[in-house]
Amino acid sequence: MNRARAHDHVRAEQRRFRRAKTGSAWKPRELPQFYYLTHFNSFLKDVHAKHFDLLGKVDLGFIAAFDALPRNAQATYVRMANRRGYVFDRDKFAYDEITDQTQQWVTLRDQNFIDPIASPLFRDWLSSLPKPDLVAFMTDTMCATLFKKSWKKSVLVDLAQSQTDPSDAVIPERYVGQGRREALQYLLFLYFGRIEDNLQTLTHRDLGLVRDTNDDQSGPQFDTPQEAKIAFFYAKALHDLRNGTDFDATRFCESFDTWPRPDCDLSTRHHDKLLQKLGGWSERQEDHDRALHLYTQSDAPLCNERVIRIRWTRNADEDRQWCKARLESLIENPGSDSEASFAEDFYARKFHKKRTSATTDLLRTATVLTLDEAFRNQPERAVLKHYKAKGIDTYRSENVPWRNLFGLLFWDILHDGHQGRRRLPEILRAGGFYAAHQTEIEARLSRLDNPPLALLDLLRTLSMHYSEDSALVHWGSRSLDRIKALLIHAPRGGVAHLLRLMSQDWRGTKDGFPDLMLIEDGRVSFVEVKTVGDSLRRNQLTRMRQLSAAGFPIKIAKIEWAVDPSQPYVVVDVETTGGRPGLHRLTEIGAVKMIGGKVVDEFQTLLNPQRSIPPNITRITNITNEMVAGAPIFLEIAEQFREFMGDSIFAAHNVNFDYGFMSAEYEMIDQRFRYPKLCTVASMRRFYPGHRSYSLKNLCRDFEIDLKSHHRALCDAKAAAELLILINEKRMMD
Numbered sequence: 001m002n003r004a005r006a007h008d009h010v011r012a013e014q015r016r017f018r019r020a021k022t023g024s025a026w027k028p029r030e031l032p033q034f035y036y037l038t039h040f041n042s043f044l045k046d047v048h049a050k051h052f053d054l055l056g057k058v059d060l061g062f063i064a065a066f067d068a069l070p071r072n073a074q075a076t077y078v079r080m081a082n083r084r085g086y087v088f089d090r091d092k093f094a095y096d097e098i099t100d101q102t103q104q105w106v107t108l109r110d111q112n113f114i115d116p117i118a119s120p121l122f123r124d125w126l127s128s129l130p131k132p133d134l135v136a137f138m139t140d141t142m143c144a145t146l147f148k149k150s151w152k153k154s155v156l157v158d159l160a161q162s163q164t165d166p167s168d169a170v171i172p173e174r175y176v177g178q179g180r181r182e183a184l185q186y187l188l189f190l191y192f193g194r195i196e197d198n199l200q201t202l203t204h205r206d207l208g209l210v211r212d213t214n215d216d217q218s219g220p221q222f223d224t225p226q227e228a229k230i231a232f233f234y235a236k237a238l239h240d241l242r243n244g245t246d247f248d249a250t251r252f253c254e255s256f257d258t259w260p261r262p263d264c265d266l267s268t269r270h271h272d273k274l275l276q277k278l279g280g281w282s283e284r285q286e287d288h289d290r291a292l293h294l295y296t297q298s299d300a301p302l303c304n305e306r307v308i309r310i311r312w313t314r315n316a317d318e319d320r321q322w323c324k325a326r327l328e329s330l331i332e333n334p335g336s337d338s339e340a341s342f343a344e345d346f347y348a349r350k351f352h353k354k355r356t357s358a359t360t361d362l363l364r365t366a367t368v369l370t371l372d373e374a375f376r377n378q379p380e381r382a383v384l385k386h387y388k389a390k391g392i393d394t395y396r397s398e399n400v401p402w403r404n405l406f407g408l409l410f411w412d413i414l415h416d417g418h419q420g421r422r423r424l425p426e427i428l429r430a431g432g433f434y435a436a437h438q439t440e441i442e443a444r445l446s447r448l449d450n451p452p453l454a455l456l457d458l459l460r461t462l463s464m465h466y467s468e469d470s471a472l473v474h475w476g477s478r479s480l481d482r483i484k485a486l487l488i489h490a491p492r493g494g495v496a497h498l499l500r501l502m503s504q505d506w507r508g509t510k511d512g513f514p515d516l517m518l519i520e521d522g523r524v525s526f527v528e529v530k531t532v533g534d535s536l537r538r539n540q541l542t543r544m545r546q547l548s549a550a551g552f553p554i555k556i557a558k559i560e561w562a563v564d565p566s567q568p569y570v571v572v573d574v575e576t577t578g579g580r581p582g583l584h585r586l587t588e589i590g591a592v593k594m595i596g597g598k599v600v601d602e603f604q605t606l607l608n609p610q611r612s613i614p615p616n617i618t619r620i621t622n623i624t625n626e627m628v629a630g631a632p633i634f635l636e637i638a639e640q641f642r643e644f645m646g647d648s649i650f651a652a653h654n655v656n657f658d659y660g661f662m663s664a665e666y667e668m669i670d671q672r673f674r675y676p677k678l679c680t681v682a683s684m685r686r687f688y689p690g691h692r693s694y695s696l697k698n699l700c701r702d703f704e705i706d707l708k709s710h711h712r713a714l715c716d717a718k719a720a721a722e723l724l725i726l727i728n729e730k731r732m733m734d
C-alpha cells in the first residue's frame with residue numbers, strides 16, 4: 001500500500017469516528033426493548049469467562065443472584081445502575097417496558113440489590129434531592145440561621161451532612177439505594193481496567209458511540225485474585241478521593257495502617273499516587289507532620305522531593321544534613337532523569353549558593369513574541385502562525401510524533417499477539433521493555449541513521465496496521481509528515497537517543513515534549529510555548545534537557561499579548577433554520593474582512609439548507625423556502641469561504657452561535673473548521689460597560705450604527721464590524 005493510499009485509509013477512519021461522536025451523517029442503532037439487559041448479561045458472562053480465577057465469593061454471588069432474578073427485576077436494577085448517583089426516588093423511576101414496578105422493588109430488596117438509606121448513603125441521598133427539597137429538609141431538621149437558601153447546593157449538602165445524624169433523619173420510604181455496588185464496581189474494573197460509577201460506558205458501546213470490547217481488549221491482567229483486589233482497592237481509593245470531600249481525605253489518612261501492601265505494578269503506581277495526593281492535601285491543611293509521614297511511605301520521585309522540601313523548611317541542622325545526604329544519594333543514583341534534575345538543581349541552590357533555579361534560568365532565555373491577544377486561548381496556534389509567516393516549516397508536535405514513532409518502530413515487539421492493542425502493553429507499564437528486548441530494540445534504533453530506509457519500515461507497519469486500535473499510535477493524516485521531517489532533519493543519533501530513553505522508562509518519558517517542531521536551514525528544533533504566568537513543569541524541564549543532550553536545539557517562546565493592527569478579522573453572521581447546530585442548517589452567510597479597522601472584502605451567499613425553513617424563522621429573517629431553493633448547498637461554497645477566512649480571526653456577535661454552526665457544517669463534509677474567536681458581545685460588555693442591553697440592535701442604536709436589514713447576514717456582519725472597530729480602539733488604548 002503506498003503512502004497516499006495509507007493516508008486515505010487514515011482519513012476514512014477519522015471521518016467514521018467523527019461522525020460517531022457528533023451524530024453527523026450517523027443514526028443510532030435500532031435497539032430492541034431490553035437491549036441494555038441483554039448487553040449487561042453479556043458483560044457478566046464475559047467477565048465470568050475471562051476472569052473467573054479472579055472472582056471471589058462476593059463477586060460470584062453477585063453474578064449468581066442477578067442471574068436468578070426475574071427479568072423485570074433484572075431490568076430495574078440495570079436501569080438503576082445505569083443512572084447517575086446511588087440513591088433513587090421510586091416515584092420518579094418508571095420505564096414502559098418494566099411491568100409491576102412495585103413488585104420489582106420488593107424482589108430487589110429481598111435479594112440485597114437495593115439498600116435502605118442508612119449512614120453510608122446519607123450524603124448520596126442529600127445530593128439526590130432537588131435543591132428546594134434539600135432546603136426544606138434542612139429547615140425541618142436544623143436551625144435556619146445556619147444557612148441561606150441562596151448558597152450553592154454542594155455547600156448545603158456539606159452543611160446538612162455535618163449537622164445531621166443520619167439515624168435521626170426522617171427519610172421517606174420511596175428513596176432507595178443501589179445495592180451490591182462494590183461487587184459491580186469490581187466486575188467493571190476487571191472489564192475496563194478503571195473504576196466506573198455506573199454503566200454509562202457500556203451504554204455508549206451499545207449505542208455505537210464507542211467500539212465494542214473484544215477478547216483482546218479487556219482490562220488489566222492479574223496473576224492472582226489478591227493482586228486484582230489490591231489493585232481495585234487503590235484504584236477505587238483514588239477515584240473516591242478525587243470525587244470526595246475533606247471528610248473522605250481524613251478517613252483515608254486515618255486508615256493508612258489498614259491499607260493492603262501493593263503487590264503488582266498497577267497497585268504500586270496507584271498506591272504512590274494516593275500517597276502523593278493525600279500528602280498534598282495534608283500540606284494544604286498545614287499538617288506537615290502527617291504529610292511527611294505519608295510521603296515517606298513511597299519512593300516515588302514526587303514523594304522524595306516533597307520529603308526533602310518539607311524537612312528543609314524546618315531549618316534544623318539535623319534536617320539540613322539529612323537533606324544534603326539524601327540529595328547526594330539521589331544525584332548518585334536517581335530513580336529517573338526527572339528526579340536527577342530536581343536533586344541537582346536543589347543541591348546547587350541550597351549548598352552552592354546558586355541564586356536561581358534551572359527553570360528560572362531557562363525562562364530567562366525565552367524569546368519574547370508579541371502576538372495578537374485574540375489568540376489568547378490558543379497560544380500554540382499563535383506561535384505556529386508566527387513562525388509560518390516567517391517562512392519556517394512548523395508543526396504541532398508535543399507528545400504525538402514521539403509516541404507515533406515509538407509505537408510504529410516497535411509495533412510487533414510490543415504487540416506480540418497476546419495483548420490487546422487498545423490498552424497500553426503491560427511490558428511498558430511494568431518497565432521491563434528495554435531489558436527484555438535490548439538486542440532487537442538497538443537493531444531498530446540503528447536503522448534510524450538511514451532515514452529513507454527507516455521511513456520505508458514505518459510505512460510498511462502503517463500500511464499493515466493503519467485501522468487497528470492502539471494506545472500508542474494516533475492515526476492522524478499528518479502523522480507521517482511530522483515523523484519524516486523529524487527523522488530527515490534530526491541530528492545523527494538524536495531520535496534514537498530519545499526512543500531509547502522511552503523504551504527504558506516509558507512512564508518517565510511518555511510526555512512533556514515541547515509544543516512545536518521547526519524545520520529551519522535543514523535542522524529540526526523544538527519550541528515550548530509559554531504565556532505570562534506560565535511555569536515549566538518538571539517533566540517539561542527534563543524533556544528539554546534530554547532533547548538538548550541529544551543534539552536538538554531547544555528554545556522557549558514567551559508570549560506577550562497585544563493588538564496587532566495588521567491582524568485580519570472576518571466578522572461573520574449566519575442565518576439558520578433553528579438554534580441547534582448539526583440539527584438545523586445554514587440559510588445565509590454574510591461576512592466582512594477587516595484589516596487595520598477597514599473593510600477590505602465581503603462575502604455573502606444564500607444557502608440551500610436541504611430542509612424546510614420553519615414559518616417562525618421566515619418571519620424573523622424574511623428568508624423563504626423559495627429564495628433558497630436554487631441556492632448552493634454548503635459543500636459548494638465551503639472551500640471558497642475557507643479561502644476567504646485565510647489566517648483571520650473569526651469574530652461575531654455572540655460568536656459561539658455563528659462559529660458553532662459553521663464548524664458543524666464543515667464537520668458534515670468531513671472537514672475541520674478551527675480559528676481563533678472573538679465575541680463582540682463579550683468585548684462590548686468589557687470595554688463599554690453600563691448599557692442596558694448588548695443585543696446587536698440596541699448597541700447599533702446606542703452607537704448610531706446603520707442596521708437597515710436586521711437579521712440578514714451581511715447587514716448584521718457589517719454592523720458587528722463597526723462594533724469591532726470600537727472594541728479594537730479600546731484594546732489598543734489598554
